[in-house]
Amino acid sequence: MQRLKYLLPVAFVCGMAACQSGAAPNSGDTTKADQQADSLLEATGPESARDTALPNPGGLPDTLTLNGQLYRVVPSTQELFESAPEFTPDTSEAKNIAQQKDRVRRHGDTLMMQLTNGKVKQLVNILSDGEDLASFTYQGYIPALKSYVVHLYGYEFYDVQVVNENTGEQVTMVNLPQVSPDGKHAIASNTDLVAAFTTNGLQCFNLTPKGPELAYEFQPERWGPDRIKWLDDKVLVGIFSVTTKEMDVIPHYVRLEPVRK
Secondary structure, eight states: OOOOSSOOOOOBOOOSSSOOOOOOOOGGGSOHHHHSOEEEEEEESSOOOEEEEOBOTTSOBSEEEETTEEEEEEEOOHHHHHHSOOOOOOSOHHHHHHTTTTTEEEETTEEEEEOTTSOEEEEEOBOOSSTTOEEEEEEEEEGGGTEEEEEEEETTEEEEEEEETTTOOEEEESSOOEEOTTSSEEEEEEOOSSSOOSOOEEEEEEEETTEEEEEEEEOOSSOEEEEEEESSSSOEEEEEEEEOTTOOEEEEEEEEEEOOO
16 A cells, blocks of 8 residues: 555545446546556456456546456436445544444543454554554444444555454455445545555455455556445446646546446
8 A cells, every 4th residue: 555645535435246437527638648548457456357447538447347347437426426325434533432432432542442352452543753653533333344444544644444343353445445235345445646645546345254355456547436335236336536637636426337247
C-alpha cells in the first residue's frame, strides 16, 4: 500500500458477484495518455488473473473483468447511487462507540474492543512526528463481517483495520467495506489520482466463518474508484473519477452490470 502525505480519506469499493460501470466524461479535458487503452491491466493479490479495461474517450473503462466475471460499465445517476445502502459511520467517534457501549470503549489513547473469547483487543495511538505515528478511530461494528471497523491514520498513509470479534485478528482494507445483500462478499475502494500517496484501487473479499478473506485486488492507472455500493447481489453502483490535463478530478456516476456468467 502506498503512503499518504496528507490524511485525506476517500472511500470507494469494488464489485464481486455482479458489477457494471461506465460513464462518458468530457473528452476535451483529458490528455492523450488518459484516452489510451488501459487494456490488460494487471491484477494483484491471491487471484493471479489479468483484467481487461477498455477506456472510453474520457478515460473511464467500458468494461471490467473482476474475479473472472465481465461487467459492463454504463452511465448512471446520483439518485440511483444514493438509493443503494451503504455503511457510513458517524463523524463522531463517541457516537460510534456509544452504539456498542458494552463492548467498545476508549480510555485516553487506547481503544478497547471486547472479544468473544473473553480477551480485550487494544489499539493504542502513537503520537509522533515520525513514521511510527498511528491514530486509531473507531467506525462501527458490521455483523456480516463479525468485526469491528477502525480507521488507522499514520504518517503519510491511512487505511482501515477490520478487527475480528472472535480472535482480534486484523484485516487491512483500502477503505470502509461494503457488504453484499446476500452477506457473501465485501468490497472496499479508494481513489488517489493526484497525490498518489494511498492505494488507487479496489479490493474484493469473500466472507467466511473465519472472517473476510481477500479474493481480488485491482489498481487502475487512468481512473479511480471513489465509492461503490451494492444495488443488489449482482449489480453495483458507484462513483468513478478521472483527471483532466489541469489535474482536476471529475467524478462520474456509474452502474456495473454482469454481461456473462
